[in-house]
Amino acid sequence: MLDLLLTMDPLTVGLGVLGLLLLLKLICTPRNSPPGPIGYPVIGNFGMFTIANRTATFKKLRRKYGDVFSLRLGSCNMVVINGYDTLREAFIKHGDTLSERPNDIVFNLLSSNGKGIVASTGEFWKSTRTFSLGVLREFGFGKRSLESKVQEEIAIFLDILADKNGEAFYLGAIAQTSISNIICSIAFGQRYDHDEEEFKNLLHMLDQAFVLTSKANIANFFPFLRYLPGDLTHLKATLENMGEIQSYLQNQIDQHRATFDEENVRDFIDAFLKEEIVQGKSDVLCDENLKIILTNLYIAGTETTATTIKWAILLLIHNPHVQTKLRKEIEDVVGFGRLPSMNDKPEMVYTEACIHELLRMGNIAPVSLLHGVKHDTKLNGHTLHKGDFLIPNLDSVMFDESLFEDPQTFNPERFIGDDGKLNGKERNVLAFSLGRRVCFGESLARMEIFLFLTSLVQRFKLLPEDEENLPTLEPVVTLTNAPHEYKFKAVKLK
Numbered sequence: 001m002l003d004l005l006l007t008m009d010p011l012t013v014g015l016g017v018l019g020l021l022l023l024l025k026l027i028c029t030p031r032n033s034p035p036g037p038i039g040y041p042v043i044g045n046f047g048m049f050t051i052a053n054r055t056a057t058f059k060k061l062r063r064k065y066g067d068v069f070s071l072r073l074g075s076c077n078m079v080v081i082n083g084y085d086t087l088r089e090a091f092i093k094h095g096d097t098l099s100e101r102p103n104d105i106v107f108n109l110l111s112s113n114g115k116g117i118v119a120s121t122g123e124f125w126k127s128t129r130t131f132s133l134g135v136l137r138e139f140g141f142g143k144r145s146l147e148s149k150v151q152e153e154i155a156i157f158l159d160i161l162a163d164k165n166g167e168a169f170y171l172g173a174i175a176q177t178s179i180s181n182i183i184c185s186i187a188f189g190q191r192y193d194h195d196e197e198e199f200k201n202l203l204h205m206l207d208q209a210f211v212l213t214s215k216a217n218i219a220n221f222f223p224f225l226r227y228l229p230g231d232l233t234h235l236k237a238t239l240e241n242m243g244e245i246q247s248y249l250q251n252q253i254d255q256h257r258a259t260f261d262e263e264n265v266r267d268f269i270d271a272f273l274k275e276e277i278v279q280g281k282s283d284v285l286c287d288e289n290l291k292i293i294l295t296n297l298y299i300a301g302t303e304t305t306a307t308t309i310k311w312a313i314l315l316l317i318h319n320p321h322v323q324t325k326l327r328k329e330i331e332d333v334v335g336f337g338r339l340p341s342m343n344d345k346p347e348m349v350y351t352e353a354c355i356h357e358l359l360r361m362g363n364i365a366p367v368s369l370l371h372g373v374k375h376d377t378k379l380n381g382h383t384l385h386k387g388d389f390l391i392p393n394l395d396s397v398m399f400d401e402s403l404f405e406d407p408q409t410f411n412p413e414r415f416i417g418d419d420g421k422l423n424g425k426e427r428n429v430l431a432f433s434l435g436r437r438v439c440f441g442e443s444l445a446r447m448e449i450f451l452f453l454t455s456l457v458q459r460f461k462l463l464p465e466d467e468e469n470l471p472t473l474e475p476v477v478t479l480t481n482a483p484h485e486y487k488f489k490a491v492k493l494k
């Protein structure tokens with residue numbers, strides 16, 4: 001056979017291989033799947049892009065194949081969904097079939113087989129999400145009563161910045177600790193000092209969780225790799241790291257159970273335990289589910305908002321004129337005598353516009369989280385099949401020139417109409433995703449961002465370490481887009 005191939009001219013061999021690949025694609029692709037590039041046998045389109053350049057690759061493929069295209073990565077058929085209208089069509093119009101999670105090996109292993117909110121699916125997810133939201137509302141989630149807790153953390157955050165005396169410093173874990181304290185006090189009634197070693201370690205594991213999980217994803221595409229010796233997929237390291245976070249949270253549950261008093265419900269854990277007594281144990285009301293819900297809240301509730309604050313400072317350093325305008329609005333509405341509050345928000349249109357703009361440019365969750373398909377569903381004339389992994393490509397909206405003129409420029413005014421009010425374009429900023437899976441913590445995140453940003457700009461002038469050499473705006477890409485660590489100065493205003 002090899003002899004025969006060697007005697008053939010290279011063009012014939014090349015055409016033969018191409019024909020074989022096309023045939024394989026035809027055989028392996030389910031009927032009417034969205035179009036996409038031809039891949040190699042077994043690996044499919046693997047190797048066509050890296051995590052760091054995935055959104056640039058998706059942009060090119062969208063130009064060629066349209067808003068819905070597919071890629072084969074090992075054993076997974078991935079469908080990338082692009083553009084505001086198509087994302088709405090998929091996740092709002094077809095929300096009943098496209099709000100599942102796919103059979104994601106990594107997420108399933110990290111969440112005791114699909115427990116909690118983030119990785120669960122179907123009726124179990126609905127009950128867990130609804131129940132958790134109901135309980136969190138009792139503790140102020142989505143309500144003004146949470147504001148004082150956020151302000152307490154902000155006061156400490158501002159003191160730490162003031163202690164830097166205007167010298168350049170890395171924000172490091174300061175924002176993370178402050179933000180994490182808010183969700184930790186709601187979830188298990190505890191806040192931590194910024195220099196507490198145990199908490200520093202927990203935050204380090206949280207950072208690692210994002211880095212390791214994005215690497216371990218390869219186990220979804222080539223499941224056999226996880227059975228090879230060593231830890232080629234980083235899955236073992238990912239599970240170990242998550243195991244440590246979860247055992248810390250299990251410890252919190254055990255301590256709450258030991259000191260539980262039905263008459264004095266202190267936090268989310270107590271409220272969950274009380275419900276377990278009232279309704280009896282079930283799949284949803286059990287320790288295993290509680291542990292994973294806490295893990296979800298701790299991880300999702302810390303990293304994303306802390307990263308947004310880091311983007312906010314970086315973008316304000318790059319755009320001092322925006323900082324000045326923001327401060328002027330704060331001065332007009334709040335003054336300098338008290339901390340800003342949520343009551344001020346309706347009067348602060350420029351600030352709101354800034355927040356939408358920094359969520360757009362920070363583009364923290366560029367590809368959101370994977371969605372699954374409940375049963376075969378038509379989208380833009382193609383069929384999405386049960387078993388497909390859907391990627392809601394939020395990045396395709398954030399920098400879409402038809403929605404945002406000159407999208408690479410930080411320009412809060414783009415959201416303000418001639419009447420001085422928000423002009424509705426802010427609804428195109430899909431930072432929290434959309435549809436039934438929309439971010440669970442959006443209201444808390446928006447409150448935190450508003451209060452942190454306004455308090456920071458009210459008290460400090462934010463400056464770069466070196467005006468001639470501004471820190472890069474290129475992101476560090478893992479599951480999220482985060483800024484590279486950078487030094488800045490927070491100069492206290494008189």
Ligand code: HEM
Nearest residue numbers: 117118300301304305365368369432433437439440441445
């Ligand atoms: C700026 C801050 C935040 C951003 C940009 C953000 C973004 C997102 C995105 C894009 C998703 C995926 C939605 C989907 O599957 O389509 C998500 C899900 C989620 N977020 Fe957030 N998030 C933020 C803050 C928070 C906070 C503060 C919490 C918790 C207190 C939180 C908890 C969750 C949870 C539990 C989910 C899973 C929802 C589900 O699967 O039903 N997030 N978030």
